[in-house]
Amino acid sequence: MTDIFSTLAFYLQRSFVVNALIVGVLIALCSSLLGVTLVLKRYSFIGDGLSHVAFGAMAIAAVVGLTNNMPLVLAITVVCAILLLRIGKNAKIKGDAAIAMISVGSLAIGYLLMNLFSTSSNLSGDVCSTLFGSTSILTLSSFDVWMCVILSVIVVLFFVLFYNKIFSVTFDENFARATGQRASLYNLLIAIVIAVIIVVSMQLVGSLLISALVIFPALSAMRVFKSFKSVTICAAIVSVICALTGLLTSILAGTPVGSTIVAVDIVAFIIFSVIGKIKGGSKA
Amino acid sequence: MPQLICKDLSLGYGSQEIQHGLSFEVNSGDYLCIVGENGSGKTTLMKTVLGLQKPLSGTIEFSEGLSSRDIGYLPQQTDVQRDFPASVQEIVISGCLGRKGFSPFYNKDDKALAQRSMERMNILDLKKRCYRELSGGQQQRVLLARALCATQKILLLDEPVAGLDPKVTADMYELIDSLNKDDGVTIIMISHDVDKALRYASHILHIGNECFFGTKEEYRDFKDGAVKGEDDND
Numbered sequence: 001m002t003d004i005f006s007t008l009a010f011y012l013q014r015s016f017v018v019n020a021l022i023v024g025v026l027i028a029l030c031s032s033l034l035g036v037t038l039v040l041k042r043y044s045f046i047g048d049g050l051s052h053v054a055f056g057a058m059a060i061a062a063v064v065g066l067t068n069n070m071p072l073v074l075a076i077t078v079v080c081a082i083l084l085l086r087i088g089k090n091a092k093i094k095g096d097a098a099i100a101m102i103s104v105g106s107l108a109i110g111y112l113l114m115n116l117f118s119t120s121s122n123l124s125g126d127v128c129s130t131l132f133g134s135t136s137i138l139t140l141s142s143f144d145v146w147m148c149v150i151l152s153v154i155v156v157l158f159f160v161l162f163y164n165k166i167f168s169v170t171f172d173e174n175f176a177r178a179t180g181q182r183a184s185l186y187n188l189l190i191a192i193v194i195a196v197i198i199v200v201s202m203q204l205v206g207s208l209l210i211s212a213l214v215i216f217p218a219l220s221a222m223r224v225f226k227s228f229k230s231v232t233i234c235a236a237i238v239s240v241i242c243a244l245t246g247l248l249t250s251i252l253a254g255t256p257v258g259s260t261i262v263a264v265d266i267v268a269f270i271i272f273s274v275i276g277k278i279k280g281g282s283k284a
Numbered sequence: 285m286p287q288l289i290c291k292d293l294s295l296g297y298g299s300q301e302i303q304h305g306l307s308f309e310v311n312s313g314d315y316l317c318i319v320g321e322n323g324s325g326k327t328t329l330m331k332t333v334l335g336l337q338k339p340l341s342g343t344i345e346f347s348e349g350l351s352s353r354d355i356g357y358l359p360q361q362t363d364v365q366r367d368f369p370a371s372v373q374e375i376v377i378s379g380c381l382g383r384k385g386f387s388p389f390y391n392k393d394d395k396a397l398a399q400r401s402m403e404r405m406n407i408l409d410l411k412k413r414c415y416r417e418l419s420g421g422q423q424q425r426v427l428l429a430r431a432l433c434a435t436q437k438i439l440l441l442d443e444p445v446a447g448l449d450p451k452v453t454a455d456m457y458e459l460i461d462s463l464n465k466d467d468g469v470t471i472i473m474i475s476h477d478v479d480k481a482l483r484y485a486s487h488i489l490h491i492g493n494e495c496f497f498g499t500k501e502e503y504r505d506f507k508d509g510a511v512k513g514e515d516d517n518d
Contacts, residue, residue: 040368161388168378171368178334178357179382179434226414227371 004252011251019140020251024243024261026152027201028213032239033159034194035218036232037170045096046084047214049103050198051207053080055131056106056113058202063117070147074199080106081195085187131208151200158193162186167228205258216265217242223269223276242268286347287312287438287470288333293342295328301340302328308489308497310438315464315471317481320491326474327360329491330442333472356431358441361423365415372410372418372426376402379433394433401429404467405459421452428459438470439463445477457484 011017038044057076061069084099114127140148159166168176169186177183201210217239221231246261253260286309293306302325310316318326332339334357346354356379377390377398384394402408405425410418415426424444431439444460445453461484463469475481481488481500488503490496496506 040364042364164378164381164388164390167370167374168381171365171370171375171378172359172362174331174334174336174359175357175379175430176381177336178355178359178440179379180355181382222369226369226417227412228369228374229371231369 007252008248016140017251019142019145020257021244021247023140023145023148024247025240026148027197028217028239028243028261029236030152030155030197031201031210031213032217032235033155033232034190034197035214035216035239036221036228036235037166037190038194039215039218039222040170044211044215045099045103046081046194047198048211049084049099050077050081050195051202051210052103052107052110053077054199054202055207056110059110059113063113070144070199073202074196077199078192078195081191082188085191131206148200151196155193155197158189162189163232166190171228205261209258209262212262212265213239213243216262216269220265220269220272223272224279238268238272239265286310287314288472289343289345289347290333291343291345293329293332293344294340295325295332296340297328297337303491303495304340306342306489306491306495306497308487310470310472310487312437312470313464313468314487315461315485316473316487316489317485318472318474318489318491319476319478319481324492326491327442330440330472330474334440354435354437356433356435356437356439358424358427358431358439358444360442360446361427365423367416370415372402372407372413372415373398375415375426376429376433379430382434397433398429401432404432404463405429419452420448421456424448424456425459432463436467436469438472441471441473443474443476445475460484 038046054073054077057073058069060076061072064072080102084102111127165176165181165186168181169183169190173183173187176186197214198210201213205213217235218231220238221234225231225234242264243261246264247257249255249264250257250260288310290309291307294301294304295306296302302323306329308316318329320326328337331337333344334355335344377394379401380390380394380397384390399408402411405428407422407425407429410422410426415423418426428439428441428444441460445456448456457480460471460473464471464484471485473481473485482504485500487498488496488500490503490506496503498506
């Protein structure tokens, strides 16, 4: 036991480990906040779709040879998020199909581009790390960390300031619209913030596992708690604890960061489901 | 004093016209029931009046300084709401948001208004309860309380008794009637039940192949005429 703690203490002196923990906690917090809204609005898959878009965008950035790909990836993902939410309402191709199309499409194009133009000698390694996050969270530059801190602060501020409106738009969009609330504007803002969260979280778990980060804490919280506020707060806490546990485990055991965090999230979900069953209130 | 004037409305989606040439007006304190067969465009009409979709042609005017912010709306329930984790209090107070513009938090007045609306609907004891665990009738009262937070002037109700058992349905009709008679709230309600509509409403708008708008007495004559007309055809 003392061994584990001394190893941990040893790692915690390293700035890259501390950076990873800061970024991990912030990302977990942000992704869980809007997760509740996404799950309730039946938009669970939008996270998945957008993360694949972000993957495609990263491939483009790599091909163009940008050293810092964050701004480009962010821009493309935000545009796609807006398109998806707009399309969702009144297009011939309905929401879920549109998401599936864009998501698979950008995944394929991204991989194709990387294959055709990549200069890297270890292509499958690159792809794998973009998809699953691998260890890139342990190699964050201070620019990445600051970017993440700033974006997280913006996301949390947005969420606090618009909390009541997000609730109203999520619970009953027609009522919100009919009584003169600017529902489309709020939907647009939600889409943009989701895109931001996804681009930021890609560093942590990679693009395939982002949905898990967004959805699991919200679903876990919904098993047990019954008001919007308590679900939101619980989701945030669960998400942060799972991310910390996952990160520390992966550092100690040498497992991949992204999948370890998601595995912890799954365990948390099972625990919450059992608690929900025992309390008997929550419907499955 | 008309609160709402609709002239020559055509309703529908895209190129598909469901109804055309609808004209009616609603005065302050009226109780208008919209009746008609399924698919005749009752909900579409209500959504058009609410500004959720544009009429294909025709005009909708609010008067007496009434704007879309003075409208309360009781929509049909959606699937999303049936398993939504929210407390009654959270839902009722969200009715206040329309008036608040960009201001982010609720103030004392909003909380007091929510409290009063819940009292009026007799759901104060459910305040902390979870919405999805309530019965159908209780859920409708919660949504009605939310609509009252949005306005005290005009309420649009889309089949408020759908799926409720007879006892709860009767209570709901009484409650809506007392909002109209005692609090002077203008009611526009979609209903399946023509008998109940004739009992409570002051005006009837019938849409379908044949459209009618007038007081309920006139509607009785209209229906009798229609029945006679059918008899003549036999």
